[in-house]
Structures are given as structure tokens and as C-alpha cells.
Amino acid sequence: MTKEQLEERFRLARSNAYGRWTSLLIALGVEEAVLNRKNQPCPLAGCGGTDRFQYTDKFGDGNYVCRACGAGGGFKLLMGYFGWSAATALHRVERALCMQPAPPPRKTSEKDASSLMQKILAETRPITHGDEVDRYLCNRGLGMGSYPDALRSHPSLGYFELDAATGKPVLVGRFPAMVACVHDRHGAIVSLHRTYLQDGRKLSGRDAKKLLCGGVEGGAIRLAAAGAELAVCEGIETGLAILKRTGQSIWIGICAGNLERMWIPEEVRRLRIYGDNDADSMFDGQASSYVLARQFLKRRVRGEKRSAEVFIPRAAGADWANVLFHQAPGVEQAA
Incomplete structure (x- = not known):
């Protein structure tokens, strides 16, 4: 890969990650306490101290400042926190964002x-x-x-x-x-x-x-068979939370980008979409949920009864697995 191609990958990843770094860093394994915007010891390797570090995300790029080792953004934070190379940090961010190609495709039959x-x-x-x-x-x-x-x-x-x-x-x-x-x-x-x-x-x-083995292109993890009614969501843990609360047949879209492309069987007449609340980032969960609902309803033929409902947790950054774990208002209350 040329230097120009690598720089372009970083540019695209930064663009896609803009405004989403807090949830992205947590998903990649950074402890939530590191991102609480309070002064604290620097978590980057070899720095330490007592209150020299503060995560701010001031410009939407995962920004932080440390009075000893300087300021940086999300990529630099990942590299210092885990000891990753720049290439590894880029690869992990691309994967978390469901960006393609990441990693470069292997020649596998x-x-x-x-x-x-x-x-x-x-x-x-x-x-x-x-x-x-x-x-x-x-x-x-x-x-x-x-x-x-x-x-x-x-x-x-x-x-x-x-x-x-x-x-x-x-x-x-x-x-x-x-x-x-x-x-x-x-x-x-x-x-x-x-x-x-x-x-x-x-x-x-x-x-x-x-x-x-490659992309999923609208595929799904099917926790139960579809019928006249079907529930869908992004993550496995979210799907289990909904299944545990409601007993509904549910399919998992894996990420927001694939959720909006998910194939829904023709026999489904009532689609219930449980989106993530991404109000603390770029509203990807909400946007993908409504895109899928709109596409499902547009397939309706004349005289056919078909409905789509979208449910989003109240708290920014939450999914329905968080709702269940913290015993907040449940899925059945929102439905």
C-alpha cells in the first residue's frame, strides 16, 4: 500500500469517526473512567502522574490533553493506551466502524x-x-x-x-x-x-x-425464525435483551450500516426496529433504523397492511442491552 493510500484511509476513518469517538473508544476497550472528562493520572504508557490527563473530545476527534506528554486525538490515545502501532489503530477503528476494505481482502475461494x-x-x-x-x-x-x-x-x-x-x-x-x-x-x-x-x-x-470471510451485505444473525412479525436490532447482546424481555423473534444486523440494508422476508407484516441511541455521536443508530423502516414500508403493495415501528432508548449512548442491565424503563414499556 502506498503512502497516499494509507493517508486516504486515515482521512476516511477520521471523517467517519468524527463525533463518535467516546463510544468508539469504549467499544475498542478503553475503560469508561478514562473518558469521564475529569483530571486523572495519564493512562498512556510511561506517563502516569496524578491529575495531568483529561479527556475532552473538544473538537469531536477524541481529543485529550496531558500536561506531561501533550495533546492528541482518538488515534493517538489508542496507540498510547494499548501500545498499538498506527496501522493497528487504523485497522481496529475501521473494523469498529464497519468500513470496507478493512482489512485488505484475502484471496480466499x-x-x-x-x-x-x-x-x-x-x-x-x-x-x-x-x-x-x-x-x-x-x-x-x-x-x-x-x-x-x-x-x-x-x-x-x-x-x-x-x-x-x-x-x-x-x-x-x-x-x-x-x-x-x-x-x-x-x-x-x-x-x-x-x-x-x-x-x-x-x-x-x-x-x-x-x-x-468477508462482508454480510444485508445478512443477519437469526435468533429465531421470522413470521408475520419480526424484531431487528444491531448487536447480539441487544437482541438477547429484547428476546429476554419480550420473547419476540429477532434478527441481528451486526452494525448500523448493515441494519439499514437488512433483507426482510416478504411474509413479515409488522417490523419492530430496536435502534441504538447514538445521540452522543452522529445518530447512526437512529438514522439506520428509520432508513430500514422507510425501505420496508416502501415495499408495501396496494391494499397490503404493513407497519414498521422504531424504538430508541432514552439515554444518549445506550442500547437495549444497557436498558435491561441497568433496570431502566424496559422494552415492553416503550413498545
């Missing part, structure tokens, strides 16, 4: 991709009480007596990162993981969503959530 997905699935097992996935979900307030078949537990899934010099994947460790299939409109598995775990939490300091 459909047959090889399918074989890899089937191999990983064969190594998984249903989520059981006390395993690492159950432990993680219980810590999120999402524990259940039994979980949807679409979600599986992998005891020790390989975690790979691309080598900056060779562009080839390198195994950096093995971790427990929650694995879910992403299906396209024909019911074929087009990707696997993996949430890497450690000590009952998402894997810290790395890209804990990954998609395998």
Missing part, C-alpha cells in the same frame, strides 16, 4: 471460506450453564436458562491478526468465543460473527468482535 466456517462450527457446542459464553452474558445481565441455537460456544478459538510487513494472518492466541452464523436472504451462511472473551468479559486490548 468460496469453497475455502465455506470449509473454514464449517470447521469452526464443528468445534463449537451449545452454550451451557457456567461456560465462558454464559459467564460473559450473565455479567451483561443477559443470562438465560437456555440460549438460541444460533449462538454457540467455542472453548479456544484462534485469534489472528494481519502481519503489517507480510499481510498474512498470524496466530496471536486462543480464547473462548461466542460464535454466531450470519445468513443471507437464501438462508446460506455467508459469515461467522465471533466475540472473543477473557475472564467473563470481552477480550480487552484487541478487536474483540470479528466477522469471518
